[in-house]
Structures are given as C-alpha cells and as structure tokens.
Amino acid sequence: MKPCWHLVSGAARAAVLVWVGLAGVARAQQEPEHAHAKAAVSSEITVTADGRSMALTVAQIEAMPQKTVTVHNAHAKADETYAGVALGDLLARFGLAVATHEGERKAEKSYVRAEGTDHYFVLYSTVEVEGAMHTGDVIVATKLNGKALGEDGSFKLVSTEDKKPARWVRNLSAISVMTVE
Numbered sequence: 001m002k003p004c005w006h007l008v009s010g011a012a013r014a015a016v017l018v019w020v021g022l023a024g025v026a027r028a029q030q031e032p033e034h035a036h037a038k039a040a041v042s043s044e045i046t047v048t049a050d051g052r053s054m055a056l057t058v059a060q061i062e063a064m065p066q067k068t069v070t071v072h073n074a075h076a077k078a079d080e081t082y083a084g085v086a087l088g089d090l091l092a093r094f095g096l097a098v099a100t101h102e103g104e105r106k107a108e109k110s111y112v113r114a115e116g117t118d119h120y121f122v123l124y125s126t127v128e129v130e131g132a133m134h135t136g137d138v139i140v141a142t143k144l145n146g147k148a149l150g151e152d153g154s155f156k157l158v159s160t161e162d163k164k165p166a167r168w169v170r171n172l173s174a175i176s177v178m179t180v181e
C-alpha cells in the first residue's frame, strides 16, 4: 500500500516532522566532540624523493634514531607525548641531507607533501622539517604516550610549532618531496 501522506492531517504532519527533527538533534548530540570519519589504518608509509620510492614498516621506522616530543593538542585540549623519527632524519636517508651548502639550497627550494589513507594531505616547506635549519620538530610518530597510535593509524605526522593540529596527519601513508625549479 502506498503511504497516503495527503490524507494525514496538518497537525499530525507537524507532529511527525517535529519528531523526526528531534531524533536528528538527539543523534547529533551523541557524536563525541572530536569524532572523525573512520579511515583505513596505514600499515606502511611510502616515501618518495628524487625519483626513488620506498615503503617502510613500523619496525623500520622504530629502528631509526627516535625523537620524543610533547605537544599541546589544541583540539583535544591535552598535552600529548609522541615518539618516532624526525622527518629530516628520514629524508636524509633518501639523499636529502642538509649537511652541505648544496643540500641546504635544495631544501630551500623543496616542499614535503604528507598524505593520509583518507587522502587528506598537507604541505611543509622542507626547511621547516630540518632540525638543522629550523626551530621545532616534525616527526613521523608511531607512539602516543608510550603506546601504539590506535585509530590514528600506524603513523602520524606531528609538528611542534603549529598552534593547531591541522597539519598533523593521522593514518599517514605517503610522504613525497618535490623540488621547485
């Protein structure tokens, strides 16, 4: 039988609409304040630089020299301690060391594109991620407060100088360096 909406009285229609509206409000209020869409968890991170591409696992990242940073997450309104590899140290393994004048010149003309499994991506100037050139740390974290990152994925990019966590990338899955000529 087809619904006979035209037969329903005006008052009854209004009641149905109010009920549907209130149900929507109740649902919205159940969402936690920092809820975000569930994204696929990254199991590897692909680093591309100078035409070379390499996938790295958590074990490989954790075998590199580790850096620990404590940052205030303005969204979560909490201090968080992340551990992982400094992005500059990671890039140095891909021939992007800034120990020489030429290396520095290249960094000054390059940028880093960091992307998550949900395709959210951000840019950093390469200079910003080089501890030898810039204040602050940008790390590829694999741990938060001593534990795996959970639903933030296997890897998360975290920076200490940003006032908001918008350039932190959860479920980090790809890092590529581009040089502007």
Ligand SMILES: Nc1nc2c(c(=O)[nH]1)N[C@H]1C(S)=C(S)[C@@H](COP(=O)(O)O)O[C@H]1N2
Residues within 6 Å of the ligand: 034, 035, 036, 039, 075, 076, 116, 117, 118, 120, 164, 165, 166, 167, 168, 169, 170, 171, 172
């Ligand atoms: N992968 C991924 N990372 C992301 C985002 C996103 O949509 N996807 N949003 C960014 C933005 S705009 C903010 S403010 C913070 C919010 O992080 P939180 O929800 O974990 O507090 O994550 C950043 N990192």
Ligand SMILES: [Mo]
Residues within 6 Å of the ligand: 165, 166
């Ligand atoms: Mo944001």
